[in-house]
Amino acid sequence: MTNTNAIKVMLVDDEDFDVARVKNTISLSSTKIQVDCVVSNGKAALENIQQHPDSVDVVILDYQISGGLRGEELIRKMKEADPFIQIIVITKMTTNTTDFDFANNLLKAGAFWYCTKYPGNIEDYIYQPTDFILSIVNAFEKKRLEKQKLKSDKRLLQSLENMLEAKNIIGDSKPMLLLREMIEKYAKSEANILITGGSGTGKELVAWNIHLKSRRRYEKFVPINCGSIPHELIESELFGYEKGAFTGAHGTKAGLFEIANNGTVFLDEVSELSLSAQVKLLRVLQEGEIEKIGRTGRLAVNVRIIAATNKNLSTELNEGRFREDLYYRLNVIPIDIVPLRQRGNDILLLFKYYLEFFSKDMGISPPSIDPKAQEILLNYKWPGNVRELRNVAQRLVLNSTDHIGVKDVSNPMILKNSVLSKDNSIDELTTGQVLTLREMEKTFRLKYFKYVRSISSSDANAAEKLGIAPSNFYRMCKELGLK
Numbered sequence: 009m010t011n012t013n014a015i016k017v018m019l020v021d022d023e024d025f026d027v028a029r030v031k032n033t034i035s036l037s038s039t040k041i042q043v044d045c046v047v048s049n050g051k052a053a054l055e056n057i058q059q060h061p062d063s064v065d066v067v068i069l070d071y072q073i074s075g076g077l078r079g080e081e082l083i084r085k086m087k088e089a090d091p092f093i094q095i096i097v098i099t100k101m102t103t104n105t106t107d108f109d110f111a112n113n114l115l116k117a118g119a120f121w122y123c124t125k126y127p128g129n130i131e132d133y134i135y136q137p138t139d140f141i142l143s144i145v146n147a148f149e150k151k152r153l154e155k156q157k158l159k160s161d162k163r164l165l166q167s168l169e170n171m172l173e174a175k176n177i178i179g180d181s182k183p184m185l186l187l188r189e190m191i192e193k194y195a196k197s198e199a200n201i202l203i204t205g206g207s208g209t210g211k212e213l214v215a216w217n218i219h220l221k222s223r224r225r226y227e228k229f230v231p232i233n234c235g236s237i238p239h240e241l242i243e244s245e246l247f248g249y250e251k252g253a254f255t256g257a258h259g260t261k262a263g264l265f266e267i268a269n270n271g272t273v274f275l276d277e278v279s280e281l282s283l284s285a286q287v288k289l290l291r292v293l294q295e296g297e298i299e300k301i302g303r304t305g306r307l308a309v310n311v312r313i314i315a316a317t318n319k320n321l322s323t324e325l326n327e328g329r330f331r332e333d334l335y336y337r338l339n340v341i342p343i344d345i346v347p348l349r350q351r352g353n354d355i356l357l358l359f360k361y362y363l364e365f366f367s368k369d370m371g372i373s374p375p376s377i378d379p380k381a382q383e384i385l386l387n388y389k390w391p392g393n394v395r396e397l398r399n400v401a402q403r404l405v406l407n408s409t410d411h412i413g414v415k416d417v418s419n420p421m422i423l424k425n426s427v428l429s430k431d432n433s434i435d436e437l438t439t440g441q442v443l444t445l446r447e448m449e450k451t452f453r454l455k456y457f458k459y460v461r462s463i464s465s466s467d468a469n470a471a472e473k474l475g476i477a478p479s480n481f482y483r484m485c486k487e488l489g490l491k
């Protein structure tokens with residue numbers, strides 16, 4: 009009867025006596041081991057493995073088989089055909105000085121183990137049965153573990169690929185190409201990085217990408233928002249505590265640095281750290297050790313730090329709110345992310361990307377965008393950067409808009425910001441001369457009215473957008489010299 013959980017053995021031996029001996033030893037010792045096939049030459053054994061990979065767990069190979077392939081070469085070819093197969097060599101070799109080299113060569117070729125047949129009296133002509141059986145069981149265990157490891161490696165690789173896709177950085181403008189280059193380059197190093205950039209520019213996304221491309225990619229990425237942890241809790245959050253360290257410490261708590269060990273810590277809004285927390289952080293960076301509250305002795309941690317801020321850290325430094333020594337420790341590699349409005353056509357790329365992303369989520373096809381609406385999107389200043397753009401795209405998809413027209417991107421928020429930020433430079437308004445307040449207002453109103461008209465279906469509609477009566481709108485247009 010075949011046992012499906014049995015260890016499947018192939019016996020490669022051309023001496024009937026040995027075949028019988030091995031079979032006998034096995035059947036007397038274990039029902040879990042099953043000699044499935046017996047082959048009398050190396051070539052046939054190899055062909056069998058090549059044609060049916062994974063059908064054999066353990067090969068018991070007589071080193072001295074006559075004919076066909078032999079020894080190390082055979083072992084190598086068998087492992088090539090089935091990398092998980094385990095090979096135990098049996099040999100008539102006696103213990104002598106060449107024994108070590110012999111065994112070494114077998115193991116190097118990929119054999120799992122070897123056993124000697126004891127020469128001499130026919131009754132002694134036997135393997136040490138327990139060692140022999142044990143080596144088969146161990147060989148099988150090795151195969152099982154190797155297969156398991158491959159599975160989990162594949163899973164890890166798959167989840168890494170999924171992560172990389174989810175954390176994809178969109179954009180092919182020059183600053184983004186440079187940014188990508190920097191990520192590739194610096195991910196390989198272990199140096200600390202300080203990312204600066206306005207709100208929503210993608211600081212955390214960049215930190216993720218660095219982590220996923222670093223040698224720490226299979227370890228944890230632990231983001232810590234320094235601004236959101238209350239000052240009195242920061243130490244216990246970052247470094248943890250031992251049971252009984254203070255009233256209320258009922259158990260041991262691992263701090264975020266301990267959790268991130270071997271991985272990456274992302275210190276977001278690092279400028280928000282109190283000066284006392286900065287001292288402790290400095291110690292981690294200098295000595296690679298943390299002081300857990302209530303614990304005697306320090307705990308070694310190995311983390312890479314990526315910090316981010318949307319404040320100007322050198323101002324914080326000059327005004328004494330940020331430690332200079334910490335600043336230089338963090339700012340080994342500076343990465344500055346440019347605002348979205350400086351990325352040109354990336355705005356449309358990102359907008360289309362997010363329309364598609366959210367549409368897919370809802371199982372609908374993404375809306376098209378009117379060229380005039382594209383123009384508005386391109387000229388808008390995006391003070392909230394990519395996060396704002398993402399929200400606008402999401403809102404449009406949620407509203408089930410199937411074609412995005414001028415009106416859709418002219419809601420009060422985006423419209424207001426777009427006009428104000430489009431023409432908000434004093435230079436543009438005054439072209440060098442100093443205007444009275446009234447003149448300035450007139451210039452601004454003129455531009456604004458022109459703009460609102462260009463995105464309105466009628467004058468009544470423009471008046472509605474401006475929140476004034478049509479009659480007032482006509483009067484003002486006349487005053488401004490608009491038809």
Ligand SMILES: Nc1ncnc2c1ncn2[C@@H]1O[C@H](COP(=O)(O)OP(=O)(O)OP(=O)(O)O)[C@@H](O)[C@H]1O
Nearest residue numbers: 176177178179206207208209210211212213394395
């Ligand atoms: N180049 C980009 N491609 C695709 N998505 C992006 C890009 N940049 C940012 N995003 C997305 O925009 C959102 C904001 O990005 P992120 O949180 O990284 O910004 P941030 O700089 O950390 O912002 P804040 O300063 O507000 O914390 C996220 O959803 C992020 O995935």
Ligand SMILES: [Mg+2]
Nearest residue numbers: 208211212276
């Ligand atoms: Mg952030």
